[in-house]
Amino acid sequence: QSALTQPASVSGSPGQSITISCTGTSSDVESYNLVSWYQQRPDKAPKLIIYEGNKWPSGVSDRFSASKSGNTASLTISGLQAEDEADYYCCSYASSATFVVFGGGTKLTVL
Amino acid sequence: EVRLVQSGAEVKKTGESLKISCKGSGYKFINYWIGWVRQMPGKGLEWMGITDPRDSDTRYSPSFQGQVTISADTSINTAYLQWGSLKASDTAMYYCVRYVRGCSSTSCSLDYWGQGTLVTVSS
Numbered sequence: 001q002s003a004l005t006q007p008a009s010v011s012g013s014p015g016q017s018i019t020i021s022c023t024g025t026s027s028d029v030e031s032y033n034l035v036s037w038y039q040q041r042p043d044k045a046p047k048l049i050i051y052e053g054n055k056w057p058s059g060v061s062d063r064f065s066a067s068k069s070g071n072t073a074s075l076t077i078s079g080l081q082a083e084d085e086a087d088y089y090c091c092s093y094a095s096s097a098t099f100v101v102f103g104g105g106t107k108l109t110v111l
Numbered sequence: 112e113v114r115l116v117q118s119g120a121e122v123k124k125t126g127e128s129l130k131i132s133c134k135g136s137g138y139k140f141i142n143y144w145i146g147w148v149r150q151m152p153g154k155g156l157e158w159m160g161i162t163d164p165r166d167s168d169t170r171y172s173p174s175f176q177g178q179v180t181i182s183a184d185t186s187i188n189t190a191y192l193q194w195g196s197l198k199a200s201d202t203a204m205y206y207c208v209r210y211v212r213g214c215s216s217t218s219c220s221l222d223y224w225g226q227g228t229l230v231t232v233s234s
Contacts, residue, residue, distance in 0.1 A: 036220040038156070045206055045227055046148075046156065051220035052211075089156050093219035098158075099170050100219060102148075105155040 003101035004029065004090055011109040017078040020106045022090030023071060028101055030071040034093040037066060037075045040105075041086045050075065077108070085110045113137040115145075115207050115225035122231045123197050130193035131228045133207030140188035141165050144210040147181060147192045148221070151203040159205075161214055162190065170214075197232045204229050 005023040012018040022035065029035055033053040038046040048057050050066040053073075063078045073092075077084055090103040118132045135145065146161030160171040164183040171181070183190040190207055207225040212218040 032216060034216075034219050038221070040156075045224040046221075047224070048220060048222050051222070052218060057222060087155075091156075091158075091221070093214065093216060095216070097173055099172065100158040100161070100214065102156045102158055 003094070003098060004092060004103035006088075006090060006103040006106045008104070009107045009109065011111055012077075012080045013111045014080050014082065016080050017076060018080060018108065020075045020077075020088055020090075020108070022073040022075070022092075022103050024073070024092055024094075024101070025071055027096045028071075028092040028094040029068065029073050031095060032093050033068065035066065035068060035073040036091045037064070038089045038091065039084075039086045040089065046089065080110055082110050084108060113209070113223050115209060115223055117205075117207055117225040117228045120229040120231070122233075125197055125199055125232055125234045127197050127232075128193070128195055129197055129230065130191055131205060131230070133190045133192075133225050135188045135190070135209065138209075140183075141185050144213045145183060145190045146208050146210065146214075146221075147179075147190075148206045148208055148224075149175075149203045150206065150227075159192070161210065163213070164190070197230075199232050199234060201230060202232050 037050040040046040147159040149157045159175045160181045162169040180193045204227045208221040209223040211220040211222045
């Protein structure tokens with residue numbers, strides 16, 4: 001069982017917006033604005049798309065945005081495109097001995 | 112261009128030892144924490160641990176403490192992940208990762224990933 005909880009799958013049609021949630025605890029998501037998000041296409045290494053809560057690495061589309069409320073962080077992808085079909089993982093710094101925790105991953109299907 | 116280039120796939124027997132590597136280039140290696148992430152077949156990402164190449168300060172996930180050793184050689188800009196005695200359950204893809212600004216209560220994001228090293232362990 002992963003430390004952060006994500007839905008197993010989400011889907012949407014091209015042009016639509018989808019949101020992926022990431023629920024943690026007071027030891028990680030709630031206490032720090034340090035949730036990062038990663039996109040992993042099939043048979044590829046993950047890629048950073050959001051860091052430190054809501055910052056974009058160079059070259060990442062602003063169709064990706066993130067927010068947080070309490071112990072739940074969220075990734076929103078607007079204007080869905082076929083190329084967005086991938087697995088998405090959240091990750092947070094944790095004050096416990098765990099140090100860093102990942103979510104279980106969410107498979108995004110573009111219909 | 113920042114690159115993390117990992118060593119090639121390995122096929123080993125249970126009980127054997129193994130050390131895989133990750134060579135950093137395009138940046139000042141000693142200035143960035145580096146670590147490892149496991150992905151078992153068809154499964155999600157698991158954080159294994161991290162090391163600061165400047166002073167070898169190393170932290171491990173409780174799940175991997177005592178099971179693996181993470182190290183770095185700043186003379187050749189290379190990080191390592193090693194096992195003393197492999198198990199079949201160690202079969203996975205292993206990614207080395209660089210951290211944006213270390214890993215603490217103020218910053219902890221993995222900005223560059225290696226291409227992955229597939230380790231297969233059988234009896």
